Amino acid sequence: MEIAVSKDGTRLAYDVVGAGPALVYITGATCFRKFRPILGDVKVFGTKFSVYNYDRRGRGDSGDTAPYAVERELEDIEAIIDAAGGKAHLYGHSSGAVLALEAALRMPDKVDRVVIYDAPYVHDETERRSYRELAEKVAGLLSDEQNGRALKVFLRGIGMPAPFVALLPAFPGWKSMKALAPTLRYDIGLTEEVPPLDRLAKIDVPVCISVGAKNPVGLHHVAEQLAKTIPHSTHRVIDGQDHMVSAKVLLPVLEEHLTAR
Known part of the structure; x- marks a missing residue:
């Protein structure tokens, strides 16, 4: 376990697995870095990337500092990126996808490329x-x-x-x-509103917006909206997958998008 310190002093626990381009894994609700499904994902992703697997604030071995704000979580992501050398790719799953988009918007100098899966904003x-x-x-x-x-x-x-x-x-x-x-x-709080398309249209880094083919229509609708709005974006529907996407199925998408030049 390694420790990064966020801007407000919150200690963030993280592990680094694998070798290759730095990839910060931003997990969704109820997940933490030692959760078995997350460890399985990281093992697969680590075959091609240096995966920075961290506990979001309030989870696992990380601390938490009140009051909560989205800005604090973005500062956390920045601290992990800095630990990775100052620039990294992001992969965000579920509510982590929302944070990945916000990070891409607010720190384009530190975020290289982004892949999101199943951004769960409400759709209507x-x-x-x-x-x-x-x-x-x-x-x-x-x-x-x-x-x-x-x-x-x-x-x-x-x-x-x-x-x-x-x-x-x-x-x-x-x-x-x-x-x-x-x-x-x-x-x-991250997902209770429809996507803030006016703001997300200002994202200036490449984003792959992926969604599982077996997911509810609302997730597909959100993905389509994001793909139409975000400039340098691609839209991928992952065959045979629901919200609990297989890391082995997703890895080629990560490779294709994050290593393209």
Whole structure:
């Protein structure tokens, strides 16, 4: 484990796996760097990249400093990029995709190229209302310190298969997942509105916007909007994949986009 220090003094734990161009992996909700699925991804990506796998603030071995703001998470990403030498590629999954886009917008001198997968902004007013209802349920459970229930309600609410959610307590990382449940508030804040297209149109680094073919229509709609809006972007629909994308399937997309010149 290595440590980077963010601008507000928050300590960020990270590991570096593999050899090749620096790739910062920005994970989604309920994930942390030692979570088994994340370790599997990093092992695969590390065959072609130097993967900087970090715990987002409030998760795993990283600290957290109140009050939360998106800007603090972007400063965290900058600290990891600086640890990688001052410039890096970004891969963002789910809510991590939202952070990757914001980082590309705000620090084009430090972000080389970006791949995102399943950016989960709400896609219309109906989804916005239902997502806010879900957010209220989750917030209530977190206030009552029912972290496990909050996690399950959130994951089922965003469409995770019920059998998968039911099995989560058997995962070795379940205890850590429950401990980081309060950070669901951060992820909900990142994704509770439609994409800010006016701002994202100013991104000036190459972005590959990927989405799983088996995902709900809303994720496809968002990906299409982003691809039409962001200038130097490509749009990839990954056959046979849902939100839990296979790292082996995604690796060729990362290679193609991030090593192209």
